[in-house]
Amino acid sequence: MARWKIRDLTIENQVLIAPLAGISNPAFRTIAKEFGAGLVYSEMISDKAIVYQNKKTLEMCRVEPTEHPIALQLFGEEIDSMVKAAIYLDTQTDCDIIDINMGCPVPKIVKGSGGASLMKTPEHAAAIVKAIVAAVKKPVTCKIRIGWDNQNLSAPEMAKLLEDAGASAIAVHGRTRAAMYSGKVNLEEIAKVKAAVKIPVIGNGDIVDLKSAQEMLEKTGVDAIMVGRGILGNPWLIEELVAGLDGKENESIVTISHKFETARKHALRLIELKGENVAMKEMRGHFAWYVSGLKHSHAVKNLISQMTDYQTFDRIVKNYENALLNEEWSFLEKEV
Secondary structure, eight states: OOOEEETTEEESSSEEEOOOTTTOSHHHHHHHHHTTOSEEEEEEEEHHHHHTTOHHHHHHTOOOGGGOSEEEEEEOOOHHHHHHHHHHHHHHSOOSEEEEEEOOOOHHHHHTTOGGGGGGOHHHHHHHHHHHHHHOSSOEEEEEEEESSTTOOOHHHHHHHHHHTTOSEEEEEEEETTTTTOSOOOHHHHHHHHHHOSSOEEEESOOOSHHHHHHHHHHHOOSEEEEOGGGTTOTHHHHHHHHHHTTOOOOOOOOHHHHHHHHHHHHHHHHHHHOHHHHHHHHHHHHHHHTTTSTTHHHHHHHHTTOOSHHHHHHHHHHHHHHHHHTOOHHHHHHO
């Protein structure tokens, strides 16, 4: 098994789960860990909201005992508030790593000079890292993109600055901010980042199967891979990647029953985390991912998009599972 380290923290394998806004909460992360993820990340957490002790934001810093190792990810641009927020994560939470988002391309984050906008001010980004590293005990890592746009592919130089500032690892999404999530990832630019620094580098972008994971590792030389959208509704991909990258056969067979059992588990954990009303609204999107590609999934997605409680969710799931196993679809007419 390809163990590796971020400073003195041992990561058991090379499969990391990306920070996904609105998704990477404890309900999602604990499932990812159960399927074998080596390291999970929280969704982005606002430095200012931590400093102002916003109740909802502080709840986002919650870590379950089964999630280790875990990185909590901060975003912001002011050194003072970033340091204060990092100290909070260091001393008041159970995270193992403090990660700094320097790659989010979303306009509202970039507009506030956070996320990928830090790619335009690498010296300032490095100053943030240096100040945080001096103030905390836990490892500090960064997530960047390959540049702001194709005319400014600055990731290797920026990575060197971040390493010199004390960063313990760097994750690189192989697109520019201008590209958002379109087009193919640029593996050559990720390879340049790996060549520029001595600290571990994690490759991110377009990993959807074992082949794309192997290609990321082979063509870039990165120490680990980071999977994001590829595992939505498909945590079985984690098992496949962990086994495959270790040269083993993946013996896990994804049955309809296992798929729906996992979806129910996800829903119940979300309810515990956020209450039934909010959880069931979020589960509409998650269930659409779980059933993607299955027979009559479009009609079932329409049913799920209207449910507001777990009882309804559970009934639709049971009926759909029976329909798939027995090829009997009358339940769709009854539900409508």
